[in-house]
Amino acid sequence: MSECNTWRLVHGLYRDRVLHQDDDDNGMGGMLGDLIHPLSEKDLAENLYNNESSVRECQLIIDWLEKISGDEWNLMSRRPDVGHFTDRTVGWENTLHQLQNSVVPYMSTRSIVSSLDPDAPLRENRPLHDLDVEDEERLLDQVFFEIRCGRLSRAQELCVHCGQAWRGAVLEGWRLHHDPNYRTQEEGTPTQKLPVEGNPNRDVWKLCAWRLCEEPNAHPRDKSILGALCGHLGALLPACSGWEDLLWAYLRAAVDRRVEREIRDNAIRQYVPMPNKYWLNVEGIFREIRANELAKHEAKKPERVIQELLALDLVPDLLERMSEWVETTNCQPQFVRFLAHLVIILRLVGRSQPQELGDNVLRAYIKILVDEGEPNLVAYYVAMMPDDDQIDLYATFLESVTDSEKRIECLRAAEKYELNIKRITQKVVQNIRNRRTELEDTDETLARKASDEDFSKISALDWVVFYPQQRGEAIWQANALVRTFIGQGKLEAARLAFDKIPADSIEMLMTQFKCKVDEKKKVDVNLPPRISSAIKEYLCHKAYLDAQDGFSDWFHHFHNTKPTPPPEPKNKDDFAEKVAHEHKLKMFNEELERWKVIMKHQTKSVKSQLYNIIVFPDGGWLVDENNEDEGRSNQLRSLRSICIPEIVMLLHKVLHSVEEYDECIDLAPLIMDETPGLYKVTIYLCF
Incomplete structure (x- = not known):
């Protein structure tokens, strides 16, 4: 009540106050001068x-x-x-x-x-x-x-x-x-006499x-x-x-x-x-x-203070008091709702200064609505905030939304109230990606497995994949997450994050920016520097993850699928056992030949994948000369120093395992070549 x-x-x-704001300056002298008879009481x-x-x-x-x-x-x-x-x-x-x-x-x-x-x-x-x-x-x-x-x-x-x-x-x-x-x-x-009043x-x-x-x-x-x-x-x-x-x-x-x-x-x-x-x-x-x-x-109750300050038209004092109330821990949600709508009404009548105090009240109410999880309500009130606050508040709300249908509803609500969806989705992915993961187990093997927090970071990439116009931002954010996972040794999580980007993303970007590819497969560069850097890094991560997957498959086939020779017969004089052993040996040799053929193809494939990183074009793997982000540059250098030596060692292991020793020796001059400059990140390796 x-x-x-x-x-x-x-x-x-x-x-x-609104209807009569210009009337109070008009005195009644003119009326007094125009009347013949004095005014009544x-x-x-x-x-x-x-x-x-x-x-x-x-x-x-x-x-x-x-x-x-x-x-x-x-x-x-x-x-x-x-x-x-x-x-x-x-x-x-x-x-x-x-x-x-x-x-x-x-x-x-x-x-x-x-x-x-x-x-x-x-x-x-x-x-x-x-x-x-x-x-x-x-x-x-x-x-x-x-x-x-x-x-x-x-x-x-x-x-x-x-x-x-x-x-x-x-x-x-x-x-x-x-x-x-x-x-x-x-x-x-006069047509008739009127009764006297009073x-x-x-x-x-x-x-x-x-x-x-x-x-x-x-x-x-x-x-x-x-x-x-x-x-x-x-x-x-x-x-x-x-x-x-x-x-x-x-x-x-x-x-x-x-x-x-x-x-x-x-x-x-x-x-x-x-x-x-x-x-x-x-x-x-x-x-x-x-x-x-x-x-x-x-008189000290908040509702009486509000009524007093409204009556006295002390809006700045009222906004200051309301801002103080919403910062207390015992402020009830319904009271915060009332204060927020009072701020809105004051703004509608042009009495909203100081603006930041009213923003504090609206921010407190929005936080309550965020807990309720109503996208349309949150978007409606967020739209009344300054642009930067809109980004932060709605991004904070989206961080808690994990259901796909609910995410679409949230984006539709943002569209309805004309929020900056591009910046909001970028912000929510950054917020989730920058969360610090606390590892409860220090075991290295367990630490390399994807945690629930990692899965939430991967899932957050969906926010920048909904709109085709944001595909460049999606690749940029996915690259940042993949870099983090590779640095932590979480290849499974890195692959999941990489796979969040639709396969046609690069083609879509080329179409959006009207890029052309000539007969020599050379791209006519019309891409903004940030998009160009994102695409190259995306391809670098693809090459690295493909190489890791290829080596894992090769390693599995080389060590786990090689046929085992049949044991020698216990009684070599027994004709039946001897015939059976010869049959098994024949089957073994046939399987071994098939295995060698398969391994030859596997080895060729994994060598190609590993060499793709070592001899990566356009300056080298994860080399970006146009990068202006110092933090990103440090991450790229760190990954090169970790991954390139690792890839060289994996390639050497493959070559050594298949007894291609000449090619093993050829790795040394390749590493010492000044053009790719691999020796700068593999200096500790010894052959």
Whole structure:
């Protein structure tokens, strides 16, 4: 309910501030000069409301407080009502009955008044009949509450219902005097006479009401009722029970005083002077409320602080307080939601400075939505943040999304709210890739196996593969991840990361950048340097992984599939065993020949794959002369120093195993050749 009330306040205040932001500079001098007849009290008050935003906003807050009170009354399941206790009758019927009859069944326990005019109890200092006192208390309570709810006409109806029409007439005495017939005469020939509004002797009524409020013997509730209508703050305060009541009382008195000053300063008639105490200004209304024992604790509540700062139009202070609240650990999600939407509304009306404080509030709410996992909601609110924050926040959200269908939904939401998908997907892959992996087991063999964290990094590459326009970025990010895995010796993970890139990616990039390949298979370079570097590194990784896979297959066939010769027969003189042995030996020789043929092809293939790295074209394997990223350059040099010696040793092992010793010796001059410069990274090898 508190949030609903705050939104009502925001609507009322900022609707007025937006609609009348240019009107307050216009005075009413022109209106005064154009009119033949002086303005009435009502006209003067209306002009004051039109020209002074502070008075108008105070009245809006009063209306807001009265609406809250009325809603609370309507929600009460057992609310008291005078109509439940009495039917239409004369006023003070029990007192009247006792005065008219010497003997009555229910005699009052005290000596009662001797007359029944409205001033009799106060003048004679005697009470009414006991039953009438109860009815009077009940009536005054409800009349005051109806006034507190802004329902003056309902309060008057209650007075008439209880036979106190005079009290209803008293409640009418505050109305400003206005004769509309003067205006119709100025506008043209009047067709009919209009009724005069208000009280022509309002000043006399007001002075009498003020004096009654000062009367110590008057009923407190009676004083509160008249105090609300004549601006007597002292009579109102005893009837207040909380922050809203106090604010209503202070503002009623302040507005009454300001309107009265405006009327007396501009009207031509002479008014009965009010006591000096009436003109004392109420400075710092909210400060006074915070110091009041009834409301000082309630005034510290966040919702009251928000309402206060909205009323005072202190938006920077409000944003600062909201930013502080969302940083606390006990700030409830629903309250953060309310604060975020308040920031949005303030921005819509052009009151969002300082911007960074509002961003803090929205950021806190977005983090809550991220935990909820609703892509459309997250994207909607992220779109309200500055560009860099949009990238960071939405990328953080995407890090937690692993389901393929949910990922597509997230990207569709980003498209819907026009987020920078290219930068976001790049950021999310970088964030996941840069996570540090903590190895729980230091065993080298286990450390080379892909962990769950490694699989999440590999899966993150899907973010940059969804859109064909990002294929270059996908290759770049995959290369970075493959470099890391190769450096850690995780060839399985490196292969999985490499395979995330669709096989047609390079062809797609060539098409996108309109590259042409001539008859000599030479590419007409139209590629940006970053794309060109990414493609070359991609091909380098492909060559290395293919070589590793090829060597693994060769090693397996060489050591695990070679036929084993049959054992010698135990009894060489046994003819049957001898024949069986000869048959097995024949089968062995046939299998051995087949194995040698297969190994010949395998050896040729793996030699080609290993040589592809050693004699890699265009400067060498993982050589990028156009690279401007120092970190990447260091990684490439490190991988060359690790992988090239490894590949040379694998090639030497293959050649030595198949007894191609001449080619083993030929490796030395190849390594020492200045053109590829392999000796710079294989200097520790000894042959």
